[in-house]
Amino acid sequence: MRRIWHLLLLALLLNATLATAVLARSVYLADGGIIEAQKVWQEEGQIYVLLNRDSLITFSPEEINLQKTFAKKKQVAKSKTVAKSVKVPATTAPAAAPEEKKPATAAVPPVESAPAPAAPAAVEKKPAPPRPVATPAPPDPGSEMLALALLGGGLLIILLIIASFWKVFVKAGQPGWKSLIPIYNLFVLLQIAGCPSWWLLMFFLPVVNIYFMVVMHIRLAEKFGKPPLFGFALCFLGFIFFPILAFGPAIYEGEESFAFDEG
Numbered sequence: 001m002r003r004i005w006h007l008l009l010l011a012l013l014l015n016a017t018l019a020t021a022v023l024a025r026s027v028y029l030a031d032g033g034i035i036e037a038q039k040v041w042q043e044e045g046q047i048y049v050l051l052n053r054d055s056l057i058t059f060s061p062e063e064i065n066l067q068k069t070f071a072k073k074k075q076v077a078k079s080k081t082v083a084k085s086v087k088v089p090a091t092t093a094p095a096a097a098p099e100e101k102k103p104a105t106a107a108v109p110p111v112e113s114a115p116a117p118a119a120p121a122a123v124e125k126k127p128a129p130p131r132p133v134a135t136p137a138p139p140d141p142g143s144e145m146l147a148l149a150l151l152g153g154g155l156l157i158i159l160l161i162i163a164s165f166w167k168v169f170v171k172a173g174q175p176g177w178k179s180l181i182p183i184y185n186l187f188v189l190l191q192i193a194g195c196p197s198w199w200l201l202m203f204f205l206p207v208v209n210i211y212f213m214v215v216m217h218i219r220l221a222e223k224f225g226k227p228p229l230f231g232f233a234l235c236f237l238g239f240i241f242f243p244i245l246a247f248g249p250a251i252y253e254g255e256e257s258f259a260f261d262e263g
Helices: 002-023 071-085 141-171 176-180 184-193 208-223 228-236 238-247
Strands: 025-028 034-037 039-043 046-050 056-059
Touching (some): 034 046, 141 176, 141 184, 141 238, 176 184, 184 208, 208 228, 228 238
Antiparallel strands (some): 039 046, 046 056
């Protein structure tokens, strides 16, 4: 009994498979693709493809290869027309073959060809207007005056320091031109302050040179009868206190030399 049921189920499955294969229609696309559908028909210039009971796709005639898709349909239609035209001959006398009626072709009115569109006239390109050149803003006279004032003030301070050095050297009995020679003027200044000449080497050592520079200016102030605090200010504010020392009433006192171990 089970074998009979198995055979019946197998027969139903084969029947359903064959039925779907027979009912399925192949839709050949223009790009070479193939769609298996349940039904294909053409209506109002559109191709309708029924994939299943829920899916219906619409294509334009240009997207479908109509010759391959509707080839079977045309063959079936031809076979039906041939079967209709063939009749069983009568026993008495052969009937005259019916005259084939040609379908009347409607006269198609001549289509007037539309005039070709005139070529567009060449549009003259107008030259682009020149771009405005950004003119620089006029300089502010106030800033120029300030810059000139600062420059003039700096030059005056430099000239004042040079003149002060010259005057200090002259007060100490040295030629003023020695104050204009770099490094050599420090060597002469050590002699004026009464310090050893080898201190000049200490001025090239970092950190150490600060100590020797302060001591030299303190001794220089003492040579002109000034307190040590004036010498300290002379070292760090020379542009103020060197003119005071040079153009003030201070007088150079003595030629004594200064030893480092004197305290």
